[in-house]
Amino acid sequence: MSQAEYALRRVGLGMMVIIGVLMVTFLVSHVVPGDPARLYLGPRATPDMLKEVRELLGLNEPLPKQFMHYVANTLRGELGLSFRTKRPILEDLKIRLPATMELVTVTMLLALIVGVPVGVLGAARRGKLFDQLSRVVTIGGVSIPSFWLALLLQLLFFLHLGWLPLGGRISQDTLFNNPVRTVSGFYLVDAAITGNWIAWRDSALHMILPVCVLSAYPISLAVRMTRASMIGVLSEIYVTAARAAGLSEWEILFKLALKNGIVPTLTIMGLLFAYSITGAVLVEIVFAWPGMGSYMAEAILNDDVYVLFGVTLVVTIIYIVVNLLVDLLQAALDPRVRLGERAEM
């Protein structure tokens, strides 16, 4: 299969999955609970209101027709109105999403910067104390409930030590005295390019705890992936040859072996992203981080289920696209993938 053919096939499959995802959310929102109008209006709706909304939402039409409408609307970005904010969900998301993405991006960078070297060292010192320790710590990292860890860190760093803020993305003072001009929506980036270092420092401080909690899982995953693949690479004959040729251990580990050893870690970036973004939902709630997760939490409290559907759809589509990109990148780097040699389950 040529590069282009593979890409085309993969994009086609991605589109099919997106249609399928729409079908699932459609079925859950329109069929399962019985009455979407009641869902839309909440529990205190009068029969008249229900009738009106049913007309408005086109609920009297046959299901396939409704589904076509639903797909068309979603593709146009019309995810409906938020029951609570009375604004289009997409508009709300445009404000919320950058906050979440900033958190997720910093988390994933941290996962690679910390996770990869630790994994490499674990492989190099296999079975030694460092490796055993990192094994227990990483298993702990994938097991710890993020919302609980978040509370404990708040207790320690805010309540007892008073070193870090309790939550939020930036303090009110800073927002008032040194407002961040929106360019990318990432405060760290925007503050840096506008030279607003007071705001930069403030938003960085706010980010420490959420990022620490959120990265527990991705870091652990990166360590374990890197370690496992490095153990394989380090037993290759060319590594032995390099040792015989007198390369230093550092050069062998981080220059020679890592080049091949890091590939599997990069391929799980999609998975890391998925875990970071779902983890963000819980972490944002505890830290009052004004992103998508808090938006969902508010929606849950207000029975605003259309917001939940909207966010789920948007995030799922982003996730599918990320996976697609990772696959294409992998295929470009490694011909075996598009030739179908990878054991596909």
Next chain:
Amino acid sequence: MVMISVWERWLGNRHFLRIEPGSAVWHFRRDKIALGGFILILIMILSAVSASWLTPYPNEGRGEPNISNKLLPPSTEHPFGTDALGRDVLARVLFGARTSLTAGMSIVGVSVVIGTILGAVAGFFGGWVDEVIMRVTDIFLAFPPLLLAMTVAAVLEPSLANAVLAITLTWWPWYTRLARAQAISVRERDFVKAARGIGVSDFTTIQRHITPNIITPILVQGTLDLGAAILTLAALSFLGLGVPPPTADWGSMVREGRAYIMGGRWWMGTFPGLALFLTTMAFNLLGDGLQLVTSPRARGEAQ
């Protein structure tokens, strides 16, 4: 019937009592970390089963309030303190183990059944049947796991059963993939070919010959996933979409405790969260240990 023959096969093929050096069990016993996980799981199961005898306050564990004792810090009488309704937190944590364990087992159990059936059918028949089942599986795998469960749980009435249902909806595809991969390899074996050759029906072949030969790895995987299932349920409960009061549930307890934590009443949320952490970690330690003993490559020996 299927289950019985599975267990007979399983027990018959393995010598449980004699541990040979170099065998999987032998490696596992030497792996102190994994053994620790196994012991933790036993403790958790025992405390879930005997929760009513382990605590002097079984009624509070079941949810009966005792307002006069509310918000007491940890003491010898209440080692984990008491909550906002005066209930002993230790008793609640013990009863919460019951909720977690039953919910986790339901999620995994139902998912394993669905996954094994679909995977066996897809792998056995191949062709368009396989294509349809696996594309549907792909669709469910395309959702970030917690999000779909959250949305479904929010649509349904809040109850333990509905939370379990919502999570199961995101859980089964993993076993379908596993079962399919196994079924494809079993399909080509001689005894399956022989069965088909003498005219055994497809249904019977899947039931008698495919399923018993693919179920072991799926059951092992399912057991190890219990920790993750329990953690997911707790996340839903923490969001207010899981187990409604008065049932004791770790996620809900952390949620309730959160409101009091900044007032210095740290014990309400800390202990149930710790129980949750240790339980999930125990399953993951066990899983890691099993992975090490079953794959020599991970052990770093065979090359």
